Amino acid sequence: xxxxxxxxxxxxxxxxxxxxxxxxxxxxxxxxxxxxxxxxxxxxxxxxxxxxxxxxxxxxxxxxxxxxxxxxxxxxxxxxxxxxxxxxxxxxxxxxxxxxxxxxxxxxxxxxxxxxxxxxxxxxxxxxxxxxxxxxxxxxxxxxxxxxxxxxxxxxxxxxxxxxxxxxxxxxxxxxxxxxxxxxxxxxxxxxxxxxxxxxxxxxxxxxxxxxxxxxxxxxxxxxxxxxxxxxxxxxxxxxxxxxxxxxxxxxxxxxxxxxxxxxxxxxxxxxxxxxxxxxxxxx
Amino acid sequence: xxxxxxxxxxxxxxxxxxxxxxxxxxxxxxxxxxxxxxxxxxxxxxxxxxxxxxxxxxxxxxxxxxxxxxxxxxxxxxxxxxxxxxxxxxxxxxxxxxxxxxxxxxxxxxxxxxxxxxxxxxxxxxxxxxxxxxxxxxxxxxxxxxxxxxxxxxxxxxxxxxxxxxxxxxxxxxxxxxxxxxxxxxxxxxxxxxxxxxxxxxxxxxxxxxxxxxxxxxxxxxxxxxxxxxxxxxxxxxxxxxxxxxxxxxxxxxxxxxxxxxxxxx
Ligand SMILES: Nc1ncnc2c1ncn2[C@@H]1O[C@H](COP(=O)(O)OP(=O)(O)O)[C@@H](O)[C@H]1O
Ligand SMILES: [Mg+2]
Numbered sequence: 001x002x003x004x005x006x007x008x009x010x011x012x013x014x015x016x017x018x019x020x021x022x023x024x025x026x027x028x029x030x031x032x033x034x035x036x037x038x039x040x041x042x043x044x045x046x047x048x049x050x051x052x053x054x055x056x057x058x059x060x061x062x063x064x065x066x067x068x069x070x071x072x073x074x075x076x077x078x079x080x081x082x083x084x085x086x087x088x089x090x091x092x093x094x095x096x097x098x099x100x101x102x103x104x105x106x107x108x109x110x111x112x113x114x115x116x117x118x119x120x121x122x123x124x125x126x127x128x129x130x131x132x133x134x135x136x137x138x139x140x141x142x143x144x145x146x147x148x149x150x151x152x153x154x155x156x157x158x159x160x161x162x163x164x165x166x167x168x169x170x171x172x173x174x175x176x177x178x179x180x181x182x183x184x185x186x187x188x189x190x191x192x193x194x195x196x197x198x199x200x201x202x203x204x205x206x207x208x209x210x211x212x213x214x215x216x217x218x219x220x221x222x223x224x225x226x227x228x229x230x231x232x233x234x235x236x237x238x239x240x241x242x243x244x245x246x247x248x249x250x251x252x253x254x255x256x257x258x259x260x261x262x263x264x265x266x267x268x269x270x271x272x273x274x275x276x277x278x279x280x281x282x283x284x
Numbered sequence: 285x286x287x288x289x290x291x292x293x294x295x296x297x298x299x300x301x302x303x304x305x306x307x308x309x310x311x312x313x314x315x316x317x318x319x320x321x322x323x324x325x326x327x328x329x330x331x332x333x334x335x336x337x338x339x340x341x342x343x344x345x346x347x348x349x350x351x352x353x354x355x356x357x358x359x360x361x362x363x364x365x366x367x368x369x370x371x372x373x374x375x376x377x378x379x380x381x382x383x384x385x386x387x388x389x390x391x392x393x394x395x396x397x398x399x400x401x402x403x404x405x406x407x408x409x410x411x412x413x414x415x416x417x418x419x420x421x422x423x424x425x426x427x428x429x430x431x432x433x434x435x436x437x438x439x440x441x442x443x444x445x446x447x448x449x450x451x452x453x454x455x456x457x458x459x460x461x462x463x464x465x466x467x468x469x470x471x472x473x474x475x476x477x478x479x480x481x482x483x484x485x486x487x488x489x490x491x492x493x494x495x496x497x498x499x500x501x502x503x504x505x506x507x508x509x510x511x512x513x514x515x516x517x518x519x520x521x522x523x524x525x526x527x528x529x530x531x532x533x534x535x536x537x538x539x540x541x542x543x544x545x546x547x548x549x550x
Contacts, residue, residue: 089467097464099489113469
């Protein structure tokens with residue numbers, strides 16, 4: 001399902017006129033089955049942008065196309081369920097949405113709202129709890145007895161269980177330990193390989209470099225740049241303005257560049273970096 | 285939900301902002317009291333004039349006050365309609381079954397309407413120009429005499445200011461949780477009554493859970509910074525009663541006198 005923004009502006013109805021603008025004239029395409037990362041400072045409009053995709057927010061002007069569905073300022077609040085089933089969204093700190101008395105029921109909550117029969121929903125819960133790296137024993141426990149990281153996994157399972165075509169992740173790994181973060185990021189990559197479109201908001205540039213195919217940079221409610229991570233991380237203007245920072249491998253390469261190494265473009269992943277170093281030491 | 289104006293503070297600066305909050309607080313209640321003294325067109329007009337003057341010198345845009353009316357609109361309309369259609373009269377202009385419309389009824393409905401405007405505007409003025417902390421400080425200061433009968437004034441004031449502090453936080457939290465559940469396919473405000481009530485469970489439970497955890501964290505944070513309740517706590521914000529506060533009191537007395545005079549005006 002391709003997603004397209006056409007001149008989308010969103011202003012929040014706000015008591016404070018200064019903080020009103022959420023999104024200013026954003027146009028872009030998000031490719032089907034791709035892994036797209038959105039980066040930008042806090043308050044730059046990332047969350048506002050993605051909330052338009054499942055019509056939690058509607059544009060003040062402009063339109064959004066999600067598959068054959070068009071969202072305009074006039075879009076009615078009714079009949080949004082098919083759209084929200086197709087576009088799953090994992091919020092920042094998703095554990096605060098858990099409410100059922102067992103993990104199983106909580107995972108089944110989304111699918112049942114979208115009209116998936118009880119039995120299928122239960123099957124999905126049993127499948128997804130394993131996908132997010134927990135055993136089936138957890139299904140009978142109360143979600144409130146779990147640790148923060150486990151709650152996060154249950155919440156993610158709850159979104160995956162509705163089998164959305166597009167999965168939006170708003171800072172899904174904030175506050176997780178490094179191992180947990182890697183497991184969860186790998187899980188999203190796996191979902192992409194299963195044919196899903198992934199849209200990830202993150203502040204972690206290494207995750208962007210390692211997982212994303214396209215990168216969007218937001219700044220002051222505007223979309224400032226779109227491209228492959230490789231191109232964006234090599235864009236000196238964006239770096240100078242501090243709109244993005246570099247992944248660790250690129251920082252390391254910059255230091256090497258001061259010591260007789262030469263990089264045509266900065267390597268952004270460990271693999272690229274080691275390949276370059278090997279080649280420059282042994283290659284010539 | 286965040287459209288609720290009544291009860292929100294709007295940062296700004298003007299004479300009204302600088303008044304002593306204790307005075308503002310008491311004067312607001314006093315004014316609400318004397319609104320009920322008005323009994324004819326001139327006296328209502330006089331009070332309206334005063335309120336609009338106060339709004340004017342507060343330098344807060346009138347649109348905030350009009351927005352503040354919005355959540356009360358149905359209550360106001362309902363009360364005004366009730367007065368208009370159910371005031372008994374010997375000379376109805378129009379009537380049908382038990383409903384009748386008369387000149388007296390319309391006049392009373394009009395007065396009720398003005399009364400609502402006066403009360404809502406003046407209380408909105410108080411909350412827009414006074415921070416919640418200032419309000420709870422003034423309540424503490426006003427309740428101080430109750431210490432004599434062992435009433436825990438400072439604890440109550442602390443509870444109040446914490447509660448006020450958490451209102452915007454809880455509103456934000458509610459919006460966040462509602463969005464998350466919407467994304468999981470909940471339709472708020474659709475379907476029958478039972479379905480609607482049921483759709484609030486997925487909001488209320490997470491809201492309770494997070495309120496408790498916020499409260500728990502706050503208690504630990506306060507204790508680790510040495511909070512101890514009871515006597516002997518000093519104040520960081522000291523309230524000052526100054527000349528301009530005296531002037532507002534004089535103005536209120538003058539208004540009362542004029543109002544009493546206008547009451548008998550025919
Ligand atoms: N509910 C809201 N009401 C008013 N302004 C908001 C609201 N949510 C976000 N904003 C404003 O919109 C802008 C973009 O916010 P957001 O999309 O949340 O940024 P990000 O997710 O990149 O941190 C910010 O300036 C923010 O203050
Ligand atoms: Mg955000």
